[in-house]
């Protein structure tokens with residue numbers, strides 16, 4: 001029920017601007033239904049007139065007055081009504097397709113824009129595939145429902161009511177006969193559809209599990225190959241595939257049963273209607289011509305009568321998928337957004353520095369990660385943050401750029417709390433080089449100029465040179481115009497980071513955060529990264545998360561973090577002389593290096 005409320009609110013939000021067009025569709029649909037249910041009346045009339053004409057024509061006494069004109073009139077009216085039915089159906093289907101593609105386009109933009117306003121927490125707690133499926137399966141389901149199901153629901157319901165009214169207008173007894181089998185039809189349709197739905201749900205679940213397995217195996221392909229586990233991987237895939245196959249077969253079997261079953265019931269109904277109609281002519285003293293016409297009318301109605309029942313039950317599934325999709329999308333729209341203070345202070349240039357004052361923070365309420373961390377970064381200084389894995393280094397970085405808000409304490413730029421700073425001006429002055437560098441689809445040049453699209457070619461090349469990646473780019477067949485994306489990259493991990501450093505250099509940030517990624521690269525690239533980092537750091541206030549201690553020997557201050565607490569602070573020499581945790585860490589690393 002809550003799902004339906006969410007879905008209604010969501011649809012109302014996006015469809016209300018089309019109320020005029022939607023009202024027009026409703027009116028045209030009702031008109032179309034009227035033409036559709038009225039046409040058989042003229043068909044019956046044509047038969048009655050034809051029958052009257054034939055009996056007059058074949059009777060010598062009335063032969064002279066026999067006229068085909070009334071028959072032709074009825075035929076004309078029937079053709080007009082059929083044509084009007086087709087024309088109005090086309091108009092309403094055209095307009096509703098237009099509305100649904102416009103509305104789903106707006107929904108797509110709304111969702112994309114919402115994601116851009118979302119907090120990092122949302123992306124940290126949701127998988128890429130899950131987010132992507134909002135755009136693919138959920139929006140597709142909503143579009144299908146708007147395009148077909150909602151229009152169908154309206155037109156089929158109107159048709160159902162229209163046929164019943166017309167049948168009672170034409171002949172009450174035959175109307176009751178035609179409708180007598182309705183409960184059987186509804187029960188049969190409902191039974192078949194609910195069985196089909198059950199297996200279609202199972203099929204979706206099983207497909208989800210199978211995809212999860214495929215995803216995991218593809219991600220772990222290198223390990224599978226190195227361990228020679230390909231056969232085991234195939235063998236384990238078998239049961240997943242088998243379950244999908246079984247559920248697909250059963251789902252398709254039941255949904256495939258619906259139409260033949262309803263067709264059978266409709267034919268049975270037809271036979272009953274014809275039988276009872278002829279009984280009325282013989283036993284109820286009905287005029288033969290009128291009776292024949294009436295039988296034709298009811299043959300038509302009884303054929304049409306089952307159509308809404310079949311259609312409405314079969315689109316139920318489509319509607320349910322759309323309701324679930326709308327609920328999932330409205331959940332996304334209800335998620336918290338990044339809080340940008342109204343008339344927040346603008347950061348112009350960093351004047352004194354950045355401070356972290358007694359920071360407490362946890363990603364969840366039940367677990368605190370940082371317990372009172374204080375760090376002072378003076379303008380122009382390079383501060384290095386070191387510590388064992390899981391000690392909270394990345395977490396500190398997340399707070400510096402206001403990806404998350406602290407629970408207690410404050411992060412200040414020039415003495416101003418980041419929560420009072422205009423977010424854009426904060427981010428404009430902070431440059432980040434992440435451990436994992438991302439390439440966007442486009443050329444190498446597009447990637448370097450990503451944060452500064454108006455930079456000149458010279459500025460771009462200068463940034464690439466400072467980042468030690470220019471020479472490599474020049475070896476590519478199309479140089480800076482080489483096409484890349486994250487999947488199809490000509491760059492190694494280390495080179496990607498160099499490119500990312502070039503991108504940051506070009507934005508010329510006041511304050512730099514570097515999450516060092518030297519752990520997985522060869523020594524030549526490591527040296528290049530080191531030189532590039534030295535270039536980007538020069539003359540800037542910077543904060544480096546270091547994994548390799550030899551990269552931070554020249555830091556103005558090294559802060560050692562352990563279990564979310566600062567345990568040591570000082571220059572390299574001071575810390576080594578202290579003989580504490582850092583000193584031990586340093587000597588251990590030197591042994592391995």
Ligand SMILES: Nc1ncnc2c1ncn2[C@@H]1O[C@H](COP(=O)(O)OP(=O)(O)OP(=O)(O)O)[C@@H](O)[C@H]1O
Pocket residue numbers: 124125363364369387388389390391392393394395396
């Ligand atoms: N998005 C998150 N949600 C919940 N907990 C998180 C999240 N990110 C990190 N943590 C937890 O916070 C703690 C500190 O993690 P953090 O990534 O800051 O450590 P780190 O010092 O950067 O580690 P590493 O050197 O391995 O990168 C860890 O216990 C981790 O499990």
